[in-house]
Amino acid sequence: MMARRNDHSRDELQQMALQAAERLLDEQGAEALSTRKIAAAIGYSVGSLYQLFRNYDDLCWQINSRTLQQLLQALAPHDGKPPREALKAYALGYLQFAGQQPQRWSLLFEHRSPAELATPVELDGAIAQLFGLIEQPLAALLPEQPAQEIELAARTLWSGVHGVAVLSSKDKLFHADPGSAGRMVTDLIDRYLDGWRG
Amino acid sequence: MMARRNDHSRDELQQMALQAAERLLDEQGAEALSTRKIAAAIGYSVGSLYQLFRNYDDLCWQINSRTLQQLLQALAPHDGKPPREALKAYALGYLQFAGQQPQRWSLLFEHRSPAELATPVELDGAIAQLFGLIEQPLAALLPEQPAQEIELAARTLWSGVHGVAVLSSKDKLFHADPGSAGRMVTDLIDRYLDGWRG
């Protein structure tokens, strides 16, 4: 009744585990995630999980990598818009994603790994990709600025949007109005961009 | 050789525990914090800790409350400055604090408690206090704006600064220049404020 070798390939098993983990994450939060629960959810023992993932942090990173891909996909449709609208649409999409996927968002930005384990390059790359997305409309809006200035402005502006998303997702903005976060990011973008005109 | 009732009062013990916890936190990170280590550090057993704190989250919240007080104290000296300088000084102080106390900062903003446990009012109050600190110079800079608008602008601007601090403390800004975070927050404040002139 145990040890079925050809039921699923390694990759299939990996996908099954990640999906089960994401389900648990969504339903019970990051605190409740555990290797044993994930293993039980796919009908395997804990030890088998360790043939698919190097350790628990590796598993979390793979979830985060998928989350980041989904986030980038959610932002993609706003590609062709006029620069300022594109920036606002990215920001609102960012906010919306954080609001709709609170647990995955939380795992993405709050998962602490032991200091000695470095975050995988793949994850960092996706974040860099996100910054790159912002640079394009920003460069269009500030044509006289050198690339380096655009780079810094993109990071500045997007850090700001990220900050709103973070505090908003934790209900730390102290504003009863649920739409205030949206107004805040569009306001931030408008003011910041207008500030460059002077 | 055990059970010394009059060596320390309840309050003394509580302070000892919090100090020991902060020391462990600073030296080994939030991951390494544990009730047993804290108890051992003050020469008591685990069970005794539970007479001082309702649970581990309560202990973390008390650490966070102290951290927040220290942060507010670090910002206090910039009270009297001209509005725009005050805002920048607050922002730089915020950044500096995050950089100098990375572990406490991390615990403050990333400690996840089981969802059913609500964050204590005391903590929320300190965050509200922080927002209030920003509203003053902002109101001076935008005298024609109604109080509600100032409130929202303070949250917007400070969320932005917070975002820079968060990404900066995690080295997710991808900027070799270590001073770039400082330039980013002052840039953010300047542009945002200038944006209001139009």
Next chain:
DNA sequence: GAAAGATAGTGAACAGCGTTTAATTTGTAA
């Protein structure tokens, strides 16, 4: 001062966690 009561303090226990490993089952190849 002795007895009684209250409480600070203990340490073992429980259930859970991530992780490793010896042993076993399975599929494949000789």
Next chain:
DNA sequence: TTACAAATTAAACGCTGTTCACTATCTTTC
């Protein structure tokens, strides 16, 4: 059919937060 290799498991280790019966200590009362 036998031998080998790989997948899978169960048990174990050391850790975690938390609880609880028990003991040692102090305080109060007689």
